[in-house]
Amino acid sequence: MTHLNELTIAAARDALRAGKTTAVDLTMACLTAMDAGDGLNAFVHKTPDIALDMARAADARIKAGDAPDMCGIPLGIKDLFCTKGVASQAASNILAGFKPEYESTVTSQLFNAGAVMLGKLNMDEFAMGSSNETSCYGNAINPWKVDGRDLTPGGSSGGSASAVAADLCLAATGTDTGGSIRQPAAFTGIVGIKPTYGRVSRWGVVAFASSLDQAGPMTKTVRDAAIMLGAMSGFDPKDSTSAELAVPDFEAALTGDIRGQKIGIPREYRMDGMPAEIEALWADGTAMLKGAGAEIVDISLPHTKYALPAYYVIAPAEASSNLARYDGVRYGHRATLAAGDGITEMYEKTRAEGFGPEVQRRVMIGTYVLSAGFYDAYYNRARKVRALIKRDFDHVFAAGVDAILTPATPSAAFGLGEMADVDPIKMYLNDVFTVTVNLAGLPGIAVPVGVDAQGLPLGLQLIGKPWDEAGLLNHAYVLEQAAGFVAKPQKWW
Incomplete structure (x- = not known):
């Protein structure tokens, strides 16, 4: 029998509806796992009393037959999201003691859907970082280990990635400004989706770069990402960049059928010095999509x-x-x-x-x-380059490409402290495959596909057309099914 904290959102939802477990039992299992996981430094503000109150309310809704998909699901919330009456520090000393008097739109929507908050999760300070080493709470640690070394869970949503990969919660919120959902997801063997800019409200999320920031779910499976993204999405009049568009049923879009779909492989993503393992993983992923009936086409994104x-x-x-x-x-x-x-x-x-x-x-x-x-x-020139990068994607999608397949990261997770004393540019290169997606405002998803020679997870990235998260999730679902990634970190914490 799977421990309750190891369930996916979809499996937990079905078990709750069938009366096989309760939201309180599910929450207790996660609270126990959360306390046992202190060695990962993923949760930095725990809210067990709030969690149990929310779980009891969720059980009442389920019993009454008024239960959305996320009802009773225990989540971790990245410390960048303002949560009413609960410390929201953005992992910075400058916000020490700050407890907002308001709730972010994303957390409001999740809690209105019956989700349960276990606590707040570690991250890079103000979401600035690729390794979770800039946090005022100290480093979050990847549950995967090699030779006894502590590895980065990625950043800035490192606490979210670590907590989901270690089964401390069923899923978590993340934010992505240049890859901060997708890179940590790839480093920890989970799924992370950055929606189209404007699909999810930014209101009540501490701002880093307003034209790039976007919140999204970090989950154990693509199906879970579809379920949670549906609850997070929607128009918000409090966010001037929020799109007034209907939210599709993302889970219903997971048909597993991509026959005749065109998948673009961008030649500019073949970087000099790319590790052979990343190159091989990319080739394997391409073959998996081709085997599912997709047409593979070479494309060019010249301003990459x-x-x-x-x-x-x-x-x-x-x-x-x-x-x-x-x-x-x-x-x-x-x-x-x-x-x-x-x-x-x-x-x-x-x-x-x-x-x-x-x-x-x-x-x-x-x-x-x-x-x-x-x-x-500098600034004006960079804005012009950004417009050219977006135009590259527009041309590719206009030519009939349905999604683009690329590596998610240039390597597997590296050791904490390994890049601390080197040129910061080297750390910034971790975002090389992900920043284009933010600059163009597109949806992107990281899916775990394999492991490297050391047994560490490696992910691939799929990039979708604007507002086509449904199609993107279906492509990701096919890739996930074909890859059959089931590896889990050995418990050491």
Whole structure:
């Protein structure tokens, strides 16, 4: 018998409806696993009392026959989502003690659907990072190990990925600005989808780069991603970038039939020095989709090589603007001032104490590229490159391509601390396959497909047409079924 915390959302939903278990029992199993998983440092604010109250309410709804798909499902919530009355720090010291008086739209929708909050999850500070090493809570740790080394779960949604992979919760929320759902999903052997920009409300999610940020689910299977994405999606008048579009039944779209669909393989993603294992995995994934009846076509996305530099101009620029509000005046950390210090000193000391080194680096880069002498040379030019990257995708989809298959990451998970002292650019290269999707506002999904020679999970990425999460999920479902990935980390925590 599977332990309750190891169930998928779909299996738990069916068991709850059939009366084989209760939301309280499911939640208790996850709370026990969560406490036993402290060694992973995935959960940073636990809310067991809230969880059990929500579970009891979910059981009442199920008994009354008024139960949406997510009713009674225990989730972890990334610390970037504001949760009413519960610490929401964005993993930053500058927001120490901040407990919002409001609920983010995403968590409101999940809780209205009956989902249960187990607690808040670790992440990179303000979602800036690819390894979960910039958090004020310390590193989140990947449940997969090699030679006794602690590995990164990826970032910035590292706590979410670690918790789902280790079965501390049934699923978790994540956010993706340049790959922060898809890269950690690939590093931990789970599924992560970044929806089309505007599909999921950003209201109440602490902002990093407003034109790039998008929330999405991190789950154990593609079916679970479809179920949870349906509950998270929808128009929100509080978010000016939210799209007023109907939300399809994503789960119903999982037909497993992709015969005659065109899958594009972009030649520009064949990077110099790509590990042979990633190349082989990509070839295997291509063969799996071809075997399912898809037509494989070579495509060109010529401006791909400019994506990383454009992203690392645009994202820090927007971050420097968004993070200007953290100044010690209204909420969060305020530095202790010396006699004679004025408001300028308060700003300077508060921000120096509250922001970690990576956030400081990106704020300085962003302020520089937005400054009067460099605005056109950097920020405006990056915006023009972004438009060209989007146009590349538009041309490919207009030519009849239904989805694009690429690697999700340039490697398997690396050791914590291995990149800490090297050039930060090396860390930024982890996003090489994912940032184009954010720059173009497209949906993308990471699916676990195999393991490397050390036994670590490797994922592939599928990129879909705008607003076609339903089609994208179906392609991912076919890939998942063909790959048959069932590997789990050995429990050491």
